[in-house]
Amino acid sequence: MVALAETEASSLRIQQVSKSFPAPEDPLTRRPALSNISFSVAAGELVSLIGPSGCGKSTLLRLLAGLDFADAGELLIGSEPISDPSAERGLVFQDPNLFPWLTVRRNIQAGLVARGVLREKREEVNEFMRLVGLGSFANAYPHHLSGGMAQRVALARALINHPKVLLLDEPLGALDAFTRMRMQDEVLRLWQARRTTMLLVTHDIDEAIYMSDHIMIMTPRPGRIDRTISVALDRPRQRSSPDFLRLRGDILEFIHFAGNASTENKS
Ligand SMILES: Nc1ncnc2c1ncn2[C@@H]1O[C@H](COP(=O)(O)OP(=O)(O)OP(=O)(O)O)[C@@H](O)[C@H]1O
Ligand SMILES: [Mg+2]
Incomplete structure (x- = not known):
């Protein structure tokens, strides 16, 4: 179990990052998706990103994963600039994207096979299957x-792959409400066991409050960080405690305000 308890996390730093895409109606012009975004996540923190559809959350995660490039600005993991995809930055989407022709074990070890390190990591595959309750x-x-x-x-x-950062793009978005709450506990348990830095995109405000150290609220497109809220509640958190509900009310009010202000910007 030693390997699972190791601290492997890295910090993330995003400095004045902008990204635009060709406009669908006129590919010769570009439409901004992210506008001058700056924030940082300390090693081992769990931070949520919430914001209206199309504000650039997935774009930001793709930049951090090294799957796309920023037009301007800097993205750093620890002190290293992010330039290409790497196993040190894991990415999990709403759709689990499993290989349907492979067993659970083979799906989990697929990356190790690709990197030619399965032989020495075989016991670890068993440990990870137990860790996620799929032994x-x-x-x-x-x-x-x-x-x-x-x-x-x-x-x-x-x-x-022992990622230094785990990027989660609505990983629980397709689940029913009860499974989702159970999975929030699972992810928290994994986070506490591994202390991997996690950046979680979610549309669920309760999920963000239940799980995060900090919640970053983005503006409508082009996305900027509008506000960062620290969640100073002890874990495990009580979803119906007065402090939880107060924070929920504050965020809802803030987002409602942001939503009203944004109607003319909607694509
Ligand atoms: N490859 C692309 N080509 C052109 N436009 C793109 C591309 N990827 C994203 N965009 C545009 O960038 C903006 C941000 O998209 P993104 O997918 O990051 O939003 P999001 O915040 O993840 O939304 P949602 O909550 O719906 O998942 C949108 O206007 C989208 O149309
Ligand atoms: Mg998205």
Whole structure:
């Protein structure tokens, strides 16, 4: 278990990052998606990103994953500039994207096989399957799994690479409300076991409050960080405690205000 308890996290720093895309109506002009974004996430923190659809949350995660390039600004993991994809930055999407023809075990170890390190990591695959509660499903195929189980495979598949940062793009968005709450506890448990830095995109304000150290609220497109709220509640958090509900009310009010101000900007 030593390997699982290691602290492997890195900080993230985003400095004055902008990104635009060709406008769909006129590909010769560019339309800004992110405008001069700056923020940082300390090593081992869990930070949520919330904001209206189209404000650039996935774009930002793709830049951090190294899948796309910024027009301007700097993205750093620790003190290293991010220039290309790397196993040190894991990415989990709403859709678990499992290989349907591979068993749970083979899905989880696919990255290790690709990197040619399976032989020395085989025992770790077993540990990760236990960590996400799928030890007895090693030989099951994705179509045998519930949505929550499939998403746990996706999390294990990302974590097995020992990422220094885990980028989560609405990873629980497709789950029903009860499974989602259970999975929030699962992700928190993994985070507490590994202390991986996590950046979580979510549309669910309760999820953001329940899980995060800080919540960053983005403006409508072109996205900027409008406000960062620190969640100073002890864990495990009580979803119906007065402090939780007060924070929820504050955020809802803030977003409502941001929403009203944004109607003319909507695409
Ligand atoms: N590859 C692309 N080509 C052109 N435009 C793009 C591309 N990717 C994103 N965009 C545009 O950039 C803006 C931000 O998109 P993005 O997917 O980052 O939003 P989002 O905040 O993740 O939204 P949602 O909450 O709906 O997932 C949108 O206006 C989108 O149309
Ligand atoms: Mg998105």
